[in-house]
Amino acid sequence: KQEVTQIPAALSVPEGENLVLNCSFTDSAIYNLQWFRQDPGKGLTSLLLIQSSQREQTSGRLNASLDKSSGRSTLYIAASQPGDSATYLCALTGFQKLVFGTGTRLLVSP
């Protein structure tokens, strides 16, 4: 059974810092990995999708990498801003469905 863990569970940084969020999974038989952000009380917004054959994807200040052999993905956020404050979730598509990580709650203070 796929298990997905995100570390740290919470992170607080000052504005302008570069930061890395981690996602670990136990089964490397995945189709893709998706990173989402969720604002309090809201739905999920898709940030990046990495296909299993890819190593990384970039969108603006965000860069996500995937290493299937080690069961890890990282989300790198450059020059963080207060508007980046949210919960970040990784999710893996396995046999039929997404399996979600536990989330990292990020707070960027001005």
Added chain:
Amino acid sequence: DVKVTQSSRYLVKRTGEKVFLECVQDMDHENMFWYRQDPGLGLRLIYFSYDVKMKEKGDIPEGYSVSREKKERFSLILESASTNQTSMYLCASSLSGRAHEQYFGPGTRLTVT
């Protein structure tokens, strides 16, 4: 832009009531999904559908049913609401196949009293 909409942002129902949650997507996606999200438990899949009139059970289907009569609409039904079904309900859609990005709606916060 993909748009997934849900019929209500907030809903309060009484124990025993029949509850309908509606989800509509405008991108002609084949796959649609219903999740619930609870503190400490994360997101869990209730049901999904990969075509009109098709449905598959997810991880926690007990107490729920679904209906997909049209491609763009996927309904979640609580036959007899109970307090343990108080939760945030999220709908998502994607193109067919397993490798495609899922797009989520804004969520419905359901409270059963």
